[in-house]
Amino acid sequence: MAAREPYDFSGRVVWVTGAARGIGLACARAFAAKGAQVVGLDLQLSDLLRECAPRSAELNVADAEAVSHTAAALAEANLAPDVVVNNAGITRDSVHWKLSEADWSEVLNVNLSGAFHVMREATPLMRSLGRGSFVNITSINGERGKFGQANYSAAKAGLIGLTKAAARESGRFGIRVNAVSPGMVETELTQQLPADVRKKALEETLLGRIARPEDVANCVLFLASAMAAHITGQVIRVDGGQYL
Numbered sequence: 001m002a003a004r005e006p007y008d009f010s011g012r013v014v015w016v017t018g019a020a021r022g023i024g025l026a027c028a029r030a031f032a033a034k035g036a037q038v039v040g041l042d043l044q045l046s047d048l049l050r051e052c053a054p055r056s057a058e059l060n061v062a063d064a065e066a067v068s069h070t071a072a073a074l075a076e077a078n079l080a081p082d083v084v085v086n087n088a089g090i091t092r093d094s095v096h097w098k099l100s101e102a103d104w105s106e107v108l109n110v111n112l113s114g115a116f117h118v119m120r121e122a123t124p125l126m127r128s129l130g131r132g133s134f135v136n137i138t139s140i141n142g143e144r145g146k147f148g149q150a151n152y153s154a155a156k157a158g159l160i161g162l163t164k165a166a167a168r169e170s171g172r173f174g175i176r177v178n179a180v181s182p183g184m185v186e187t188e189l190t191q192q193l194p195a196d197v198r199k200k201a202l203e204e205t206l207l208g209r210i211a212r213p214e215d216v217a218n219c220v221l222f223l224a225s226a227m228a229a230h231i232t233g234q235v236i237r238v239d240g241g242q243y244l
């Protein structure tokens, strides 16, 4: 039998959370283009997602019970994941002394607990397959802290801790866990930002442009692929040098 090409995902199932648009949609398209059966999981599906991932389902990752039901239904439908991209994320920006309890909790619940809920359900399914790979989308703002984003920075820093702990716990089952840490990416999330914030990010970026969602998806694809077979517990920045 011919060896599998390292970026060949045919016969593989990939779950992508927050896949209706932006970085998640770019990931869904990248995996589908490499032959994967992609299951996009989002609060609200989009036509663009349905085109590349017809088996997608509506899901709020912050709702632990809903995640549990969806994971069981997917496993029952022979859609247990080889790869999970934990990408769903939101912002509710404010300086920490003005941050409401609701805005703190919502961001932690979606950006951090959401990934935990999905990992808790997906890991036993991957263990049955004897292989698996998680790629969690954190942010350089989780690494350096960001003015006006205490909730978001805390959640994204927490996601790095979760990634590393899960990598330690899952390595013996052949399951790898890594994170991608983007700088500013051109998506609906950042299009609403004030012009001066976008200008500052562009100035910080050494390559003279803001990332496209595909720049992040390429790294996610690499980490999930056989090319990264000996990489686990890592955080890789895709930021054009913005963090430096």
Ligand SMILES: NC(=O)c1ccc[n+]([C@@H]2O[C@H](COP(=O)([O-])OP(=O)(O)OC[C@H]3O[C@@H](n4cnc5c(N)ncnc54)[C@H](O)[C@@H]3O)[C@@H](O)[C@H]2O)c1
Binding pocket: 017, 018, 019, 020, 021, 022, 023, 024, 041, 042, 043, 044, 059, 060, 061, 062, 087, 088, 089, 090, 110, 114, 137, 138, 139, 140, 181, 182, 183, 184, 185, 186, 187, 188, 189, 190
């Ligand atoms: N855009 C950037 O500059 C940037 C930079 C670093 C990290 N990130 C991270 O990348 C990820 C994707 O960002 P984006 O810019 O594509 O965002 P986006 O707002 O364009 O898309 C996010 C998607 O997640 C979905 N979503 C939100 N809450 C959800 C929930 N509870 N359950 C399921 N789906 C949910 C939304 O419906 C949407 O489709 C996020 O985790 C974000 O924090 C983005």
